[in-house]
Amino acid sequence: MDEAVGRRREVMVVLPALMLAMVLAMLDNMVVGTAMPRIVGELGGLSHLSWVVTAYVLGTTVSTPIWGKIGDLYGRKTIFMVSIVIFMVGSAFCGMAGSALLGGPDGGMAELIAFRALQGLGAGGLIVNVMAIIGDLVPPRERGQYQGIMAAVMSLAMIAGPLVGGFITDYLDWRWAFYVNLPIGAIAIALLAVRLKLPRRRDRVRIDWLGAILLSIGITAIVLVTTWGGNEYPWGSWQILTLVAVSVVTMALFVQVERRTIEPIMPLNLFRDRNFTLISAIGFLLGFAMFGVINFLPLFQQTVQGATATNSGLLLLPMMAASMVVSLFVGRAITATGTYKIYPIIGGVVMTLGMWLLSTMDAGTPSWLTGVHIAVLGLGMGFLMQTTMLIAQNSVEQKDLGVASSASTFFRSIGGSFGVSLFGAIFNHGFQRELTTRFGAQAAEETVKGGGRMDPAALAQMRPQVRTGILESLASSISGVFGWAILFAVAVPLLAVFVKEIPLRGAPVAPPGEEERVTPAAG
Numbered sequence: 001m002d003e004a005v006g007r008r009r010e011v012m013v014v015l016p017a018l019m020l021a022m023v024l025a026m027l028d029n030m031v032v033g034t035a036m037p038r039i040v041g042e043l044g045g046l047s048h049l050s051w052v053v054t055a056y057v058l059g060t061t062v063s064t065p066i067w068g069k070i071g072d073l074y075g076r077k078t079i080f081m082v083s084i085v086i087f088m089v090g091s092a093f094c095g096m097a098g099s100a101l102l103g104g105p106d107g108g109m110a111e112l113i114a115f116r117a118l119q120g121l122g123a124g125g126l127i128v129n130v131m132a133i134i135g136d137l138v139p140p141r142e143r144g145q146y147q148g149i150m151a152a153v154m155s156l157a158m159i160a161g162p163l164v165g166g167f168i169t170d171y172l173d174w175r176w177a178f179y180v181n182l183p184i185g186a187i188a189i190a191l192l193a194v195r196l197k198l199p200r201r202r203d204r205v206r207i208d209w210l211g212a213i214l215l216s217i218g219i220t221a222i223v224l225v226t227t228w229g230g231n232e233y234p235w236g237s238w239q240i241l242t243l244v245a246v247s248v249v250t251m252a253l254f255v256q257v258e259r260r261t262i263e264p265i266m267p268l269n270l271f272r273d274r275n276f277t278l279i280s281a282i283g284f285l286l287g288f289a290m291f292g293v294i295n296f297l298p299l300f301q302q303t304v305q306g307a308t309a310t311n312s313g314l315l316l317l318p319m320m321a322a323s324m325v326v327s328l329f330v331g332r333a334i335t336a337t338g339t340y341k342i343y344p345i346i347g348g349v350v351m352t353l354g355m356w357l358l359s360t361m362d363a364g365t366p367s368w369l370t371g372v373h374i375a376v377l378g379l380g381m382g383f384l385m386q387t388t389m390l391i392a393q394n395s396v397e398q399k400d401l402g403v404a405s406s407a408s409t410f411f412r413s414i415g416g417s418f419g420v421s422l423f424g425a426i427f428n429h430g431f432q433r434e435l436t437t438r439f440g441a442q443a444a445e446e447t448v449k450g451g452g453r454m455d456p457a458a459l460a461q462m463r464p465q466v467r468t469g470i471l472e473s474l475a476s477s478i479s480g481v482f483g484w485a486i487l488f489a490v491a492v493p494l495l496a497v498f499v500k501e502i503p504l505r506g507a508p509v510a511p512p513g514e515e516e517r518v519t520p521a522a523g
Helices: 004-041 046-074 076-096 108-123 126-137 139-172 181-195 211-227 237-259 269-270 274-304 309-315 317-338 342-359 366-394 398-439 441-449 456-460 462-490 493-497
Strands: none
Touching: 004 046, 004 076, 004 126, 004 139, 004 181, 004 274, 046 076, 046 126, 046 274, 046 398, 076 108, 076 126, 076 181, 108 126, 108 139, 108 181, 126 139, 126 366, 126 398, 139 317, 139 366, 181 462, 211 398, 237 269, 237 309, 269 274, 269 398, 274 342, 274 366, 274 398, 274 462, 274 493, 309 366, 317 342, 317 366, 342 366, 342 493, 366 398, 366 493, 398 462, 462 493
């Protein structure tokens, strides 16, 4: 009991800093998502809307395994703080995209995409290190309640994000959607420097840089295939076929390197564990659903339903509140009972129901009904978010905790990357098809690719007949995105049924004479 009390005191000392880092990662996604219609309205390029998010997700995806592994090898404190600094630098440059400081508005969207990739590189180390640090300090049986708290913080950040983003978009400038990260990051770094104490790691290590490079090239090629295929280039074009070949070759080489290297970025032996493999697949599918909602709901609410940026943030409250309440409940229940298998099954079923409800929306759907639909989706996410991380961590040895945490985040991120790319292509194709049906091929081409300035203010200046046709086209294409998402959501509970209920490990007890090794020291 005294050991548990001491452990709780130790965690609570550093928890505010960890929560701020979590807020930093989650707040950015929601603030930028809410401000996106205004960003596109100023910088142009509606056809590149998905790339603003894809670049960020891609940067996060390729860097996450590296952050997790070097945290295991070198210790997480310094690595964690470096990732925050990179995230802050990327945020500052994103805020300057298209401004006079960087040469003016020409090329502003390209600048924003590039800086979002840099921001994503830093973001890859935020959530994975928070979860791994909790894993360092707390055994799995007690971890549920703390991960429940972190999930609640994530939900609160996702609630606050649209409100902050809406306020910034309506009353300030969209650039502050990125600048707001700077003071939060500075406070988090200061708290971590003073309060965070972690066990020391091995001194002599070897980083699997070749594996990291191959993985980065392979994932980048795969995402480019899903983004450009059938959109920028025909599926049978030499550009797409070359990218497919690059992805196949690099991923095959990556597997060979990981089999032979001493310290692999992604140890393949982890996938011999059934739970680890299943939960990685579930995380991938969860990323599909989560990022699809975050990116297309604000567009639907602001353009189709006519909500201001602030109000569209408020309309996301039901999803975040439902997710927060369920996450807290699930965390406490897992700590009290030590069982967890039922929660991803329930979450997958409810998430599928939420996706189906969203797919039924059209231009006449009232805002309150949209709120009900996304609340159902939030319930499903609450059962899944932290449970997947807990199962992944419980499937590996303590020395591979960072790798397990990064793998869980990696597959969720790559699912998001695939999802945003695929859903973006589905949206663009569906939108152009709907416009072609209503206005003809030439008008559709000009609307989708001719600058893409189609924010609410621009829509208000159009003739009623044209505006109605565009809004109906947007509603239909966005609903189609959610319809496709059902196919991925329904696989979650089907996979979760096969998760094996393995008892959560309790508090580790140090063997005689090794107390010094497990005693926390400055990391």
